[in-house]
Amino acid sequence: MIQLPYSTGKENTLTKWESGAHPCFNAHARERFARIHLPVAPKCNIQCKFCNRKFSCVNESRPGVTARLLSPREALDHLDKCIQSTPAISVVGIAGPGDPFANPLETMETLRLVRKKYPGMLLCVSSNGLNILPFVDELRALKVSHATITVNAVDPIIGSLIYEWITVNNQQQQGYDAVYTLWDYQQLAIQALSFRGITVKVNTVLIPGINDSHIEVIAKTVADLGASLHNVIPLIPAKETAFESIPSPSATLIKNVRTVAKRYLPQMEHCNRCRADAVGMLTNTESRPLEFIAQSQQNTLTHDPKVSIPVTSRKTRIAVASQEGLFINLHLGQAESLRIYDIKNSKPVLVDIRKTAHANAGCGKKNWHELAHLIRDCYLLLVSGAGPLPIDILDTKGIKVKIIEDEITTVLSQIITANTAQCDKLYFQSATI
């Protein structure tokens, strides 16, 4: 049997922060060492057909899911607290919930902060490889020791079945153009990282009927490029994705493809398919994600459910329909509550969460008038969908409805920027009651 990289057979004597102490790259280290993912990277520059980051259920455990996003400073604070409660943390990883290098400012700043405070900590990044290349020298300088590049296909026909689009230099590409570009950058990424002494693991999502007969070719190809480890991850069908009806691969299929791929690369067989905010030992299935932080930070927000609605002539607030408080991802008709934000010192602040009546009581005219009254201090409502009737009724009450699906913080920041620049787009303007 091929040994995993760094498996020395002396794992009991490994000290924290030796490169062999990464519990994902070395199965033997997972009994003693823990990892933490810092969710600072919300955006992604590609769209895989199996990925949906809109759903952030604290009970759901899969990559791309986080209870909340952290700024680099918040991430460092979070790390400090987690190290106190879990001293076994040997590695800090950035794995989303989007792609770390679609958010390079946040990712690199977080790595710099962690490196400064914890000079010996193992650092790890996980990316689709499209935009990591400009950062490989700084990653090396920061002593990032481990990287994961996800490669689901090295064949353009198979790749075109898996990827919907990519964005490069602010241009979106689709079809074969997208697949060729992505694979070009992925090859360069694996070579550049391994050339700099960074250990590269390749993740491949095993998608039955799409790439299951392609895993051997992927393993051989990425091994030739310098990858040290291969992690074949069974597909988790996610709601509202093109692949939602493809079933997870059977245990037999997983075993068979790993057996074949093992000829070229050691196989990671202990991956937990962790959330983007996972913390703890891989062996502890209850390793707690960030929801407890989300809850505690929620309590420290200026949110007060009984906050009175100001009786002023000017609407200043923004209402948001969100399932979990991270993304604008609810249709107005489904929104049992709306989050209310104020802009204070050019920053969005959650000030209230208001229960709506219409989600349970029906969507008649009367209920939309009640909704308009409920959010009468807001000039803008952000939702992922709404019918013409509520849009018209809210409009007559001076509340614009903007239909959009994105992160709340991203959209609110755009609104702040637009207001600062006195952008005259109608939905950015405040109005009078």
Ligand code: SF4
């Ligand atoms: Fe989702 Fe990752 Fe694919 Fe981006 S690269 S779409 S975050 S799975």
Ligand code: SF4
């Ligand atoms: Fe390790 Fe897999 Fe979890 Fe990533 S998803 S931290 S590789 S166990």
